[in-house]
Amino acid sequence: MVQTQILSKNQQMVFQIIEKAKGPLKAYSILNDVQKKGIKAPLQVYRALDKLLELGKIHKIESKNAFVACKNSNCEITKATAFSICEKCEKVTEINNSKLSNYLSDFQDNTGMKYNKYNLEFFGFCKKCK
Amino acid sequence: MVQTQILSKNQQMVFQIIEKAKGPLKAYSILNDVQKKGIKAPLQVYRALDKLLELGKIHKIESKNAFVACKNSNCEITKATAFSICEKCEKVTEINNSKLSNYLSDFQDNTGMKYNKYNLEFFGFCKKCK
DNA sequence: TTAATAAATGTTATAATATAACAAGCCGTT
DNA sequence: AACGGCTTGTTATATTATAACATTTATTAA
Incomplete structure (x- = not known):
């Protein structure tokens, strides 16, 4: 059977609030x-957040320890994220x-490192605000 | 008098350890x-870290809540930082x-926002490790 | 459909990260 | 000496995140 990813109860509650x-x-x-x-x-809450991050439904803004819903419709896995953050508002x-x-x-940098993710x-x- | 930036005692101690x-x-x-x-x-410690960050002597790795010494000799103000992080080691x-x-x-993005800093x-x- | 297994939940406690608030000291300038 | 700015010391507490364990619910496979 094809697995349509359904969020669990807690995951849904947390996601809706973030969304x-x-x-x-x-x-x-x-x-x-x-x-x-x-x-x-x-x-x-943290468990739901972890799962939602893993699914790419939300992202973490590391500099703020805060979470936002993903706005890129097809983003199923978080591996390349970029954000703009207003320092005033x-x-x-x-x-x-x-x-x-x-x-x-x-x-590619000069260290021979292969990247699979960035933020x-x-x-x-x-x-x-400017 | 020209102010050669000297680190205070605590700032120095913290910086040396990070370095x-x-x-x-x-x-x-x-x-x-x-x-x-x-x-x-x-x-x-946090006060010293704040000052060192401000001076660009160290950077914060946001995804790890950890601090490294700046390796770009002339980096006096932290406004453009990029790091590679090995997920294994x-x-x-x-x-x-x-x-x-x-x-x-x-x-430039399409929002008209003017950036002055990134990480x-x-x-x-x-x-x-690969 | 039942047993096995994986995923999610509930709960208490605690670890790890970071700041508030206030008092006091040091140091260069006027 | 007196002022101002920065740094320090100290106690308490706020904020962010995970450990450990018991239980329940959902999914898969026999």
Whole structure:
């Protein structure tokens, strides 16, 4: 049987909150939200987050320890991510630029290392804030 | 008077440990080391780290919450950093590639945002581990 | 359909990472 | 000497994340 990936109950709850949010959410703020709906402990949130990351449904903004829903419709596995982050209003946007992703996916340094994943975070001021 | 930037006592102690290390160090492992030399509390380490980051003497590897000494001799302010990270042996190397840094510094997305800083982390297997 | 196995959940406790708040010292300048 | 800025010391606490173990639910395979 073909496995349509269905999210479990907790995974769904966590995902919906992240998806609806206007910006990146922190784990404990998610916890706060889902506590109304039955989840009680941090670990339940972190487990859902781990799974969602693995599925590529969400990404982690490392510089903020926060999570956003993936906006690239077909992104099933997180292996090449780029974000722009406004240092004033904290707005985060996932960059979807094939030139950039091709450039980075093909990038080779002089160490003979073969990359299979990258994460890029740009910082600056967004149109509103500059 | 011309201010030659001198590191303070704690800043120096913390910097030396990071500089000598073979790989990225975590804040509390640094604390552990410097406790022999008088520093007692996490905050003393974090304050030194903040200053060293600000001066560009060290960088933070966001995906690891760990710190490395800057290897680009002239890097006085951290505004464009790129690292390669081995997922097996955890080796971290600072990438010093002017093509890459030019490409990224000039990068413009379609949101009209002006970037003044970026951080890029590549993941894969190093020559030894692949 | 049942037994086996894998995935997800629930729960308590605790580890690891980082900052708040306040007091005091050092050092160069005026 | 007095001021201002930076650095230090210290205690407490906030924030982020995982360990360990028991249980339940879902999926697969006999």
